[in-house]
Amino acid sequence: MTRSPGADPEPAADALAGAPLRSADRVYARVKAMAVFYRLRPSERINEVELARRLGVSRTPLREALNRLAAEGFLEATVNRGYSVLPLDPKRVLTLYEYRATLEIGALRLAAERADEGGLDQLDALARRTQHSTGQDALAQLAADEAFHTHLVALADNAEMLRSLRSLNERMRFIRWIDLDKGQPGHWTDEHATMVALLRARDAGAGAALMQAHIARRLDRITEMIRAGFAEIYTGNTLAARILGDAA
Numbered sequence: 001m002t003r004s005p006g007a008d009p010e011p012a013a014d015a016l017a018g019a020p021l022r023s024a025d026r027v028y029a030r031v032k033a034m035a036v037f038y039r040l041r042p043s044e045r046i047n048e049v050e051l052a053r054r055l056g057v058s059r060t061p062l063r064e065a066l067n068r069l070a071a072e073g074f075l076e077a078t079v080n081r082g083y084s085v086l087p088l089d090p091k092r093v094l095t096l097y098e099y100r101a102t103l104e105i106g107a108l109r110l111a112a113e114r115a116d117e118g119g120l121d122q123l124d125a126l127a128r129r130t131q132h133s134t135g136q137d138a139l140a141q142l143a144a145d146e147a148f149h150t151h152l153v154a155l156a157d158n159a160e161m162l163r164s165l166r167s168l169n170e171r172m173r174f175i176r177w178i179d180l181d182k183g184q185p186g187h188w189t190d191e192h193a194t195m196v197a198l199l200r201a202r203d204a205g206a207g208a209a210l211m212q213a214h215i216a217r218r219l220d221r222i223t224e225m226i227r228a229g230f231a232e233i234y235t236g237n238t239l240a241a242r243i244l245g246d247a248a
Helices: 024-036 048-055 059-071 090-114 117-135 138-154 159-182 188-200 204-215 219-233 238-244
Strands: 075-078 082-085
Touching (some): 024 048, 024 059, 024 238, 048 059, 059 075, 059 082, 090 219, 117 188, 138 159, 159 219
16 A cells, blocks of 8 residues: 555554564564664574564564565575674665665656646645644654655656655664754754745756755764664663564
8 A cells, every 4th residue: 555645654563563463464564663663673683483482473474574674675684694683883874865865866856847736735735744843753753754755756756766765764764763853953844845945946956956965964973873873772762662562
């Protein structure tokens, strides 16, 4: 089922909390959420027997889920060692930000050519939603921000770009939540409104420059975010508990 641009970023795992897992898809959704929100800790080698017991499932659907998650870039598969959680390190996070910037700049240029006024009106409404979210908690802010950027990329009318952004959103969700929760308030919501105005003016050049500045993160800032992320993971991980409905 296609999710609406305004949907919250919380994955299907919130609906799984406390529920028995009956299918490979549900096992996949649960393990994916555990990896995305670091209930499985960074660089941790996955003990399939223990994880199957923890989830109350057999190893067959779990192995299917692990294979799928490794193919999608959420886990690492190593010959003769099984699966492990991706590391939370500055270089890897920087590559995600760089990829996201490149992807969204390309999408913005296409949207400047292809977006109709109705689509831009919807984007403007989502920009206002991000402005209204600034007094809310970090997860609500993240939901509003993801909705804006997802709709902007949708305006490029390129299904591969949209699929890539949705995957990036999931892989970056924890660190972006940390950035919003622990970081200093910025002007990113005002920049959303400016992007809409530049798209209406069909000014792809100025829009691309703004998008680059909007997404870019310096390595020192990423290192600070990761330090805060590790502190969160090893002192209760309130975000994982909120999404998954379980304890560390």
